[in-house]
Amino acid sequence: MVTEKKPVLTIDPSTLPSHFEAKNVEERWTRQWAEWQLHDYADDKPREETFVIDTPPPTVSGELHMGHIFSYTQTDVIARHQRMRGRDVFYPMGWDDNGLPTERRVQNYFHVRCDPTLPYDPGLSIETISDKEKKERPPRVVSRDNFIELCLRLTREDEETFKALWNRIGLSVDWKQEYSTIDNLCRRLAQFSFIDLYRKGHVYQVESPTIWDVEFQTAIAQAEVEDRPVPGALHHIRFGVEGSDETFTIATTRPELLPACVAVTAHPDDERYQGLFGKRAVSPLFHIPVLIFPSKLVSREKGTGILMICTFGDATDVIWWREQGLPLRQILGLDGRLMPVTFGTDGWESLNPEAANNLYRELSGKNLNAARKAIVAMLRVPPGEGQEPPLVEEPKPLEHAVKFFEKGSRPLEIIPTKQWFVRLLDKIDSLLEAGDRITWHPDFMRLRYRDWTKNLQIDWCISRQRFFGVPFPVWFPVNAEGEPDRTNPIIASPDHLPVDPMTTPPPGFDESQRNQPNGFAAETDVFDTWFTSSLTPQICTQWQLGAGRHQKLFPTDLRPQSHEIIRTWAFYTIVKALLHEDAIPWKHAAISGWILDPDRKKMSKTKDNATTPMPLLEKYGADAVRYWTASARLGVDTAFDQNVFKVGKRLVTKIFNAGKFVLSQTAEQHPITNELDLIFMRMLRELVRRVGESYDRFDYAAALKETESFFWNSFTDAYMEMVKSRARGKDTDEAGRGSAVASLRRALSIFLRLFAPVLPYVTEDVWSWAFAQETGNKSIHRADWPTEAEFADLAEPPNPASFDVAVAFLNTINKGKATAKMATGHPLDLLVVAANNATADKLKGIITDVMSGVRARSYRIEENDGLGDEEFEIIEARFAQDS
């Protein structure tokens, strides 16, 4: 690595800036880096010297907060290190502008609604209107493509804001590799992905009970479900038995589903209910006769040990429905309201249809909460004179976990609908194995993936009943009766993507045949947004666009992401890589922790405890904020603590000032020969080795900590103090002076480079004063990452351990000065210290520098073997009268 040296620049100190002005420096270098195209992927190196990052595309509806800054900067530190190691870094940025949040925002902002059946209007002009006008006018109805245009228009503005912030914080992304999940490439690849999976037989459509969100009126996938504790109540309801006076009491939290009751079950060994099995129960109010059967799935301890099965109260109801071939009594509509039904008709058996219909009429059209209240009121009424009401006792309040769509506010329901699925349950072993082929940082995050994968219950539901998203590239033939034949879908050709089947006819058909007998009908569903975002590695590598690029860059090297989306983004990305190419999508997954607010709650926009980054960047500077993010290891949740920003800012100032001092010393090419200089270089070489190893493990936090501590304690506080006067030519010959300056400069150059991934601005600034020209590397961020090879020209010092002795000596004298209430820098006319023979011996070769470090003009060392190693005793310290 040591090549022919270029002339050393001597810097005129008066030309150096007096202060580090973060904002100016940041703006200047951001501009300069862009001009130099410093972060561009060059595609000029073999794969093993290329480093590909599968950057998470942030959702663009809203503001970025500290959590984003945190994780994205951690990735940038890794990217910058890789770049300095000589890798051709592929570091893209995507925008996730596809999905519900954007859809809602665009609807409100432009006051429009989407009708996907409308044809695209290329001349459509939508202007922003005032809130007042929004109230007065109905929303404008636009086609799906026009709607997408509006999404692009609005998200582009957000993206510019995001981009400015990313630049400000110093993300070294290659802006030529920008994509957004709604752009043509992404829609094309998502549709291609579907076609590929369909052809391989991994995709199927089926009408079956599916997790349904009544608020957004769409199916969702298992991965998007979350449990929330909500208050509920256990209702004890008395059922009758057909043809007898017997009764029994079931317990349920969902009395509103009573009209949808299809069976009753208890544990086969439960003695209380032995006599009931095989008989028919009669539900109260609606007098529905239903089978009573035994099932081991029932717990004897819960509730009353006997329960009603409905269409559908929970997932177990679905199991019983399937296994027992129970009837389907769907009372709940897709909008979450009770649909009209007529008891006494086919499938709606009742022993007293008239009574049932009279009661149900009151319920029809009500939402679930209202229906529950109404039913409970009905249950309180005694069925006849002298009879007990079906409600055995007042409902017992309880708090229980209920499933919600993670973006929704109303409980999920299970409703039979027609949906598209990707078959996963038969691939669990392969998926687990793929997860193990990826290196997770930290490793325990792999268990999150394993847990989720092992416990998969349902195939991946990929269809959503929404407008804004990537449409299925699918049509259905319509038969002579005008009914679409869903069993024979027409799949688009991969050569004509992206396609919108709502506005484009399938091959061989004419637009006039849409929804006509013997014509065609379009699939109206769109993909789950994860169906697209699970392709980010393929999007980056432009799969199917140019084979060369994908073949070279896929699988990628690094997927950075946070841990709460392991079961979605990470999981689905692994699914896609496995099913499409039998590959893993990335070699490493770097899982960032969360930012916690002072109450140790996750900082997030929805919780309203998020801090906006701009004021902090203004106050502390980008480097200081980056210092904070780089102080946290991967996978570790971190408290938001402004003290750490302060520390970072202090370090930035220290680097700036140290750089100023070192580069102000008169310099020329000179070998490093002095013993102390060689000792320090030996230590620095050790640091370089360890920091390099940490970075290779993506442990930038350990690297930073170690660099910082060595820089501050050993370099500025000890070494610099000792060589300061020699570097100025005091009490030394030219060889000593030259060695000091050469050593200081080499150390500075190495420290700057070790700090550069974390503190790109201050290091670039100091680098530019002299090293840029000297080394020919105009930017530190393209300079060589320091390695031990840089020290190859240096002789081995005779006494490498004597640095610690020197530091111990400095500490003793400084302590003496502090005790005497004298300034540390106050000179001593005479200093007499005692030390044991071995300790004194270690100082011999560096004694001039050591005495200079404590500003002793003359000195004497007395031998006292009663003292321990590295122990000093001050015999006499004569302070100078001048100062």
Next chain:
RNA sequence: GGCCGGUUAGCUCAGCCAGGCUAGAGCGCCUGUCUUACAAACAGGAUGUCGAAGGUUCGAUUCCUUCACCGGCCACCA
């Protein structure tokens, strides 16, 4: 219910995988010093039954077991 991570100074965190010098850093606190890189600094000081209890060991913050508390993941949720 199963699992993962955490519990170290007032605060924020290292150290623990491969056990051993009086257990560390920064912030904060106290004392002193404007010293020609730096007062956005420097020098010095005080502060801990390393969550609890057992065990292994000559020796445990570190390894093992159990427990407690905090956070999370998964499952159950009549």
